[in-house]
Amino acid sequence: MTDDLGALLASAPTLPRTPSVRSLLAGTGGYLPERVLTNDELARTLDTSDAWIVERTGIRQRHIAGPHETACSMGAAAARAALGAAGAAPADIDAVIVATSTPDQAFPAVAARIQHALGIQRGFAFDLSAACSGFIYALAVADAFIRLRQARHALVIGTEVYSRILDWQDRATCVLFGDGAGAVLLSAGPGTGASTDRGLLSTHLHADGALGDILYVDGAVGRRDRPGTLMMNGREVFRHAVARMAETVDEALADNGLTHADVDWLVPHQANLRIIDAMGRRLHLPPERVVVTIDRHANTSAASIPLALAEALAGQRIRPGQLVVMEALGGGLTWGSALLRI
Numbered sequence: 575m576t577d578d579l580g581a582l583l584a585s586a587p588t589l590p591r592t593p594s595v596r597s598l599l600a601g602t603g604g605y606l607p608e609r610v611l612t613n614d615e616l617a618r619t620l621d622t623s624d625a626w627i628v629e630r631t632g633i634r635q636r637h638i639a640g641p642h643e644t645a646c647s648m649g650a651a652a653a654r655a656a657l658g659a660a661g662a663a664p665a666d667i668d669a670v671i672v673a674t675s676t677p678d679q680a681f682p683a684v685a686a687r688i689q690h691a692l693g694i695q696r697g698f699a700f701d702l703s704a705a706c707s708g709f710i711y712a713l714a715v716a717d718a719f720i721r722l723r724q725a726r727h728a729l730v731i732g733t734e735v736y737s738r739i740l741d742w743q744d745r746a747t748c749v750l751f752g753d754g755a756g757a758v759l760l761s762a763g764p765g766t767g768a769s770t771d772r773g774l775l776s777t778h779l780h781a782d783g784a785l786g787d788i789l790y791v792d793g794a795v796g797r798r799d800r801p802g803t804l805m806m807n808g809r810e811v812f813r814h815a816v817a818r819m820a821e822t823v824d825e826a827l828a829d830n831g832l833t834h835a836d837v838d839w840l841v842p843h844q845a846n847l848r849i850i851d852a853m854g855r856r857l858h859l860p861p862e863r864v865v866v867t868i869d870r871h872a873n874t875s876a877a878s879i880p881l882a883l884a885e886a887l888a889g890q891r892i893r894p895g896q897l898v899v900m901e902a903l904g905g906g907l908t909w910g911s912a913l914l915r916i
């Protein structure tokens with residue numbers, strides 16, 4: 575590295591942040607399969623009970639995709655709902671980014687299939703894989719494209735059919751997950767760089783591949799012998815989830831010169847109600863300021879945050895100008911947070 579370049583890079587962290595473009599939340603949408611599977615139904619074939627599942631996880635039921643429903647079909651439905659909520663047309667969209675660990679095919683990407691299903695004929699489309707953190711990762715990537723002026727309107731979609739990668743005999747994992755899709759439309763808008771701006775204030779991503787074996791799928795589309803089953807060390811994941819998500823939320827607030835007192839809403843990844851409650855208490859938020867869907871949706875992985883956001887915005891619980899914290903942790907391990915002013 576030349577001395578000049580070294581000096582330039584050394585000064586980079588101290589450069590003022592003055593983005594003139596922000597990614598604004600233009601619309602949200604969700605899709606859940608019709609079929610609802612309750613804890614009591616699971617207890618008929620599994621050594622478990624509604625009482626155990628509710629007490630240890632907060633989950634009461636989950637939605638399960640029908641035979642013809644896939645990541646593509648559910649993601650397209652959620653994306654249509656987000657476009658409708660935003661009053662946007664398919665022709666406006668120039669980027670489709672899908673977070674999923676359960677794609678219909680290795681390729682084309684689910685995003686490309688959804689682009690076509692929606693009648694979008696320009697721009698770009700791709701998937702990314704970061705398990706349950708996928709939506710935060712996809713938001714970060716879409717935000718970067720918007721700030722770089724490579725996209726003006728980006729659809730960010732989380733869509734998952736975990737019911738197809740679960741061992742339905744394993745009570746320690748199969749009771750935890752459900753199927754569904756959520757989508758947001760991000761649109762370029764004006765910003766000043768201040769934390770009072772509307773839109774995404776910042777995103778913060780992390781990964782630690784050394785922890786890959788505490789939550790993984792033991793196969794892939796490319797392996798004929800093993801399409802893949804989810805494996806998990808629940809206690810270890812739980813321990814890391816609370817610690818890592820707390821760190822990344824504090825990091826997000828500090829990066830924007832904000833404190834816990836500035837947060838209006840927590841829209842967390844929905845993995846376990848005990849984790850969600852712990853995060854809410856850390857932020858000193860009353861329970862009514864924490865969006866909870868896990869009781870009805872279970873853990874829908876990359877779809878859980880956009881589904882929760884869509885539900886809270888449709889019910890007009892979250893209002894314009896309010897500050898929302900989102901956080902997630904998933905296989906990888908991956909984790910991250912995002913701060914969004916509505």
Ligand code: COA
Binds near residue numbers: 749806815
């Ligand atoms: N019904 C009844 N008993 C169950 C059960 C079920 N569905 N699942 C596990 N158990 C049993 C275990 O076998 C264990 O029995 P043992 O003591 O005889 O061995 C007992 O319950 C306690 O297990 P433990 O793992 O300590 O329970 P827990 O309180 O940690 O709860 C999880 C288990 C999986 C709910 C919890 O660890 C968790 O939510 N972890 C995080 C998982 C997660 O979020 N994953 C996705 C991240 S994106």
